[in-house]
Amino acid sequence: MKNKIAKLCSELRIGTTIPDNYSDIECDSNEEFLYKLLNMAVTTKGINRQNRLLKQADFDMIKTFENYDFREIEIPQTIDIEQLKTGEFIKKRENLILYGNVGTGKSHLCTAIGVNACYNGKKVKFYKTVNLVTDLIKAKKEGELQKFIKDIASLDLLICDEWCYIPLDDEGAQLLFQIISLCYENISVIITTNIEFSKWNTMFFNEKLTSGIIDRLIHHSHLLIFNGESYRLKNSLLRM
Numbered sequence: 001m002k003n004k005i006a007k008l009c010s011e012l013r014i015g016t017t018i019p020d021n022y023s024d025i026e027c028d029s030n031e032e033f034l035y036k037l038l039n040m041a042v043t044t045k046g047i048n049r050q051n052r053l054l055k056q057a058d059f060d061m062i063k064t065f066e067n068y069d070f071r072e073i074e075i076p077q078t079i080d081i082e083q084l085k086t087g088e089f090i091k092k093r094e095n096l097i098l099y100g101n102v103g104t105g106k107s108h109l110c111t112a113i114g115v116n117a118c119y120n121g122k123k124v125k126f127y128k129t130v131n132l133v134t135d136l137i138k139a140k141k142e143g144e145l146q147k148f149i150k151d152i153a154s155l156d157l158l159i160c161d162e163w164c165y166i167p168l169d170d171e172g173a174q175l176l177f178q179i180i181s182l183c184y185e186n187i188s189v190i191i192t193t194n195i196e197f198s199k200w201n202t203m204f205f206n207e208k209l210t211s212g213i214i215d216r217l218i219h220h221s222h223l224l225i226f227n228g229e230s231y232r233l234k235n236s237l238l239r240m
Contacts, residue, residue, distance in 0.1 A: 017040055017041060017044040025037065025040075049121065050118055050119050050121075053118040053121070053122070053123060053124065054115065054118045056123070056124075056125070057114055057115075057118055057124040057125055057126050058125065058126055058127075059111050059114065059115065059126045060107075060111070060126070060128075060161075061111070062111070062115055063107075063108045063111040063112045063115065064112050064115060064116075065085055065112045065116070068105070068108065068109065068112060069105070072104070072226065072227045073100075073105075073109075073224055073225065073226050073227070074224065074225040074226075074227065075222075075224055076222050076223060076224070078222050079222045084096075084109075084113055085112075085113070085116055086116070086120070087113065087116060087117045087120060087122060087157070089188060089222065090117060090122055090156055090157050090188045092220070093185055093186060093187065093188055093220065094188060094220045094221065094222065095188055095189045095190065095191075095217055095218075095220055095221040095222070096110070096113070096188075096189075096190040096191075096221065096222050096224060097190075097191055097193070097217065097218070097221050097222070097223045097224070098110060098190065098191070098192040098193070098224050098226065099192075099193055099194070099196070099223060099224070099225050099226065100194060100225055100226025100227065101194055101226065102194055104226035104227075105226060106161075106192035106193075106226055107161050107162075107192055109224075110126075110159050110161060110190045110192055111126065111159075113157075113190065114126055114157060114159050114190070117156065117157050122156040122157055123154060123155050123156045123157070124155065124156065124157045124158075124159065125151075125152070125155050125157075125158055125159065126159045126161065127158070127159065127160055127161065128161050128162050129160045129161065129162055129163045129164075129165065129166075129176075129191075130162070130165065130166045132160060132176070132179070133168055133172040133175060133176055134172075135148065136148065136172070136175040136176070136179070137171060137172060137175065140171075140175065145175075149178070149179070149182060152179055152182060152183075152187070153182060153186070153187070155187050156187065156188065157187070157188045157189075157190065158179075158183055158187055158188070158189050158190075159189075159190045159191075160189065160190070160191045160192075161191075161192050162192060162193075163191040163192060163193040163195070163203075164193050164194075164195035164199075164200055164202070164203040165193075165194075165195075166203070167202060167203050167205065168203055168204060168205075170205075170206070173203075173204040173205070173206060173209055174209070176213075177204075177209050177212060177213055180213050180216050180217060181212075181216060183216075184216040184219070185219075185220065189217065191217065197214055197218075200213070200214060
């Protein structure tokens with residue numbers, strides 16, 4: 001009988017959770033048994049979706065809010081910590097700009113926000129900005145640019161880590177501008193940077209394009225300023 005149940009579950013594409021666990025269900029009625037069975041399937045489906053979204057997001061590593069210290073971050077009045085955790089800004093298609101020195105927790109925070117968004121069923125993609133540009137150029141050369149752009153368009157949240165760390169050539173800058181224009185008022189964007197707005201031209205070498213990117217990013221954006229000392233430097237000093 002178990003094999004027959006497994007076969008039916010396979011045909012329904014609901015995995016092996018039911019055939020592997022139905023015999024352990026304790027209940028007092030057929031209705032209760034059916035409820036627990038279906039609840040088990042729904043729970044498993046939700047977990048599988050979360051895992052799939054986390055894998056598709058392609059985070060460098062999984063980071064969470066556990067023990068994360070917000071004390072040295074200036075958070076504007078337009079948003080609060082709870083809204084960062086729940087991703088409320090994603091529903092509104094707003095952006096976050098995380099600005100501050102290297103090693104102050106910007107990448108950790110944007111990853112934790114992205115991970116929570118995946119847990120809440122949102123489609124997220126994490127990029128080091130230079131890797132995003134490299135992938136765009138490669139897609140263009142291989143005739144896959146429209147497919148790449150379509151994949152970006154399907155996101156709820158795009159994370160661009162280490163923004164302005166490396167200057168871009170004209171092709172890369174134009175392609176990145178195209179992505180930011182696509183996201184404008186459609187997809188939430190988080191960027192992390194240690195470069196102030198007035199110096200972003202050192203990445204793009206085109207004042208008009210730089211102004212266009214800044215305008216689109218900051219229009220519906222919350223600026224978080226990281227004032228702390230580098231965690232890596234602090235921990236290194238503590239070990240000395």
